[in-house]
């Protein structure tokens with residue numbers, strides 16, 4: 019939707035990023051400013067390259083085939099009926115000139131990346147002026163300059179990565195089942211995950227569970243033939259559930275035959291040849307990098323105040339320091355933790371959703387000339403799924419494991435999933451799984467859907 023359609027007199031609220039913070043802030047504003055939006059006194063624009071918000075805690079279940087990937091995303095245009103959705107990358111922000119620079123969807127990045135120049139060399143940046151701005155860009159994978167990582171590794175933050183990994187893992191079983199060469203089989207059946215936080219542990223545990231289940235359809239592949247490994251630099255995994263449950267998780271994964279290497283680093287991964295700091299080296303067909311996140315690098319192309327980690331410095335009221343018209347929350351913001359749990363709030367969905375609520379209320383209060391409320395929430399703990407009927411949880415100090423924790427994980431996240439429509443679809447996916455075994459087909463062509471057609475056009479007869 020074009021920004022020209024904004025009523026000229028309207029106060030324009032621009033939300034940069036339509037993830038947790040972006041979508042929930044816009045939802046809150048829809049509710050709080052209903053009258054002003056209807057009368058055209060206020061307009062809200064959400065800018066995101068994607069037209070959907072991803073419910074990331076369900077990505078491991080989507081990768082494992084327990085949930086249909088489309089059901090773990092919420093379509094922004096359907097959810098935000100009174101807002102404008104502008105698809106494109108925000109490539110810069112000038113708080114001084116009160117504009118966000120947007121590279122709209124459909125134009126290729128220039129040779130320098132998203133520098134505002136299309137492939138044709140034509141400048142494609144749209145200036146989107148704002149009265150209030152929300153910075154909700156989230157984070158990206160924090161990588162290290164490890165040789166081979168960029169070529170062989172994959173992250174686990176997006177629904178596309180979850181779909182890819184599911185197909186890729188099943189394809190490795192196809193390779194192993196179709197080859198006699200022990201080297202080829204060993205490589206295909208070796209899966210390495212680096213980084214033992216939420217994303218890494220859940221993705222590893224869910225995919226291993228799926229692959230183990232799939233083995234029944236591959237007579238020449240036994241689950242003992244597979245090698246699944248978690249490599250973690252620290253001396254514990256899953257810090258989100260506390261030390262005791264973290265230790266329990268290590269034992270539970272090891273009990274399933276998964277290798278958990280603590281205090282170990284990935285040194286190199288050139289050509290898929292993994293070298294670890296404990297001296298071990300081997301070939302792997304799969305390398306998943308989930309070793310933490312860092313604030314979105316686009317923030318460096320702004321005149322916003324950033325801390326040494328690259329986060330936008332926000333006040334407890336979620337306004338950006340020194341810029342009362344600009345707000346920030348979620349993974350890309352440094353927000354003081356008034357609950358006393360830590361100095362600043364941790365990058366997780368629990369804070370992102372609650373901060374979005376406070377943020378929406380504060381922007382409405384700001385427009386109505388009322389005082390802002392500081393954000394305060396004490397972290398209540400976490401739940402994690404470790405495969406079908408397996409989980410671990412530490413909520414309000416209550417430590418749970420196994421099927422009870424898994425059930426809690428499902429009910430908690432189902433209750434948090436945005437929109438009734440998506441809640442229903444997720445519940446339906448789980449209900450169907452009670453009666454049918456999960457799908458184990460690998461749709462490998464999804465990663466190169468045009469390959470067959472390109473081959474066909476290459477071989478077309480020249481003389482018709």
Ligand SMILES: Cc1cc2nc3c(=O)[nH]c(=O)nc-3n(C[C@H](O)[C@H](O)[C@H](O)COP(=O)(O)OP(=O)(O)OC[C@H]3O[C@@H](n4cnc5c(N)ncnc54)[C@H](O)[C@@H]3O)c2cc1C
Nearest residue numbers: 035036037038039074075108155156217348349366367368
């Ligand atoms: C696999 C996985 C599992 C997780 N599980 C849990 C869990 O169980 N519990 C928990 O509390 N947390 C969990 N988290 C963390 C949680 O999902 C994040 O903390 C949360 O998404 C942060 O919200 P956000 O709005 O800051 O960022 P996001 O939700 O990531 O939103 C950022 C948005 O910005 C958009 N964007 C990116 N670049 C641009 C650009 N240039 N211009 C405009 N828009 C842009 C993106 O498309 C995205 O929509 C998990 C994360 C992952 C990856």
